[in-house]
Amino acid sequence: MSRILIVFTGGTISMKLDPVTGGAVPALSGREIIAFDPGLSEVAELDVIDHARLPGPHWTPARMFGLSELLHRELEREDIAGAVVTHGTDTLEETAYFSDLRHSSSKPVVFTGAMRNASELGYDGPANLRAAVRVAADPGSASQGVLIVLNQMIHAASAATKSDTQAVETFHSPVFGPLGMVDNDGVRYFRALPSRLVLQGGRFEEHVDLLQMYAGADSRFIDFSRQSGARGIVIEGTGRGNVPPAAIPGIQRFLDAGLPVVIASRCAQGRVLDTYAYEGAGRDLRKRGALFAGTLTGAKARIRLMIALGCAAGPGELRELFEAGSY
Secondary structure: OOEEEEEEEEOHHHEEEOOOOOOEEEOOOHHHHHOOOHHHHHOOEEEEEEEEEEOHHHOOHHHHHHHHHHHHHHHOOOOOOEEEEEOOOOOHHHHHHHHHHOOOOOOOEEEEOOOOOOOOOOOOHHHHHHHHHHHHHOHHHOOOOEEEEEOOEEEEOOOOEEOOOOOOOOEEOOOOOOOEEEEOOEEEEOOOOOOOOOOOOOOOOOOEEEEEOOOOOOOHHHHHHHHOOOOEEEEEEEOOOEOOHHHHHHHHHHHHOOOOEEEEEOOOOOOOOOOOOOOOOHHHHHHHOOEEOOOOOHHHHHHHHHHHHHHOOOHHHHHHHHHOOOO
C-alpha cells in the first residue's frame, strides 16, 4: 500500500459554522477531517502535516513558496509515494500552479478542497479528499506534475480554474478539458499533458501586478503600478489580447523602464495571439516587447512571471523562460 502525505492548509474543507459570527470559519484539524471517512486508511497509508488553517484569500505568494519548499523536502523521502494538499478553493488554482512550476519530482502532488463546509448538508470535503488520495496513490499519476481533484475530476494545475462561486463542480479546464476522472473502479486518465514547464530557482519576485482592460481603460493604473514599485505587470486584455489606445502610453513607459509586460486575455477560453495589427492590438503590443501568456489566465500568468523573474538573468532569458512550453 502506498504512503501518501496529506498537507492540510485550511479552506472550506476545514470550516464549520461559527454560532458567534454566523458564518463559516476554519475549525477542523487534519485528523478531524480524516475522521469523516474512516475507510480512508484503507486507500493508502497516511502521513499528516497540519501546515496551516487559512481561508483561500489569506494566501500570499510567500506562503505559496513556503508550501512548495515543504513539498520538495517531503517528497525526497523514499517512503512517500505522493502528496495531497487541502486548500481554500478561492486561490487553490494559484497555489497549485505555483507548486507545479517548481515541481521537478515524478511523484504526484494533488490539490483538493471543498465547496461546502462541515456544517452543511452535502459536505463534499471527505469525498474530495478520498478521490485526491486515490489519484496521488495511482501509478498513472506519476510525472503528471501537480494536479487538482474535486468532484471526481482530475485537472492539470496549469489548466484548471474555479468557474462558479458555490457549485461543487466549480473546477473546470475550459480550454483543454480534464485529464481524467476518479470512478468507482479506479482512476481513469483520458489524456496526458503534452509538456510541462519547470522553473528551477531559489527565489521569486513578489511585486507583480495584475490589471484587467475594459472599454475606456487608460494608463492611470498601469502608471501607478510602475510608480509604486512593481517589477512586472500582467494585463488581461480583451479578446485575443488587445487594449484600448489610451492604455498604450502606460504600457510603453513600463517597457521603457526595462520592466516586463505580459498580455493575457480576460476571456474564459482561448489563446492570446498577435492576430490584429491596429493600435493597442496584439501585434502592436508584441512589437513593443510585450510577452504573451498563451492560454494562461491572468492570475496564472502573474504566478509564472513571478517565478520566471526569480530565475532569469535578463530580458532575453525571461522571454524564453516565460513563453517556453506555452500553449
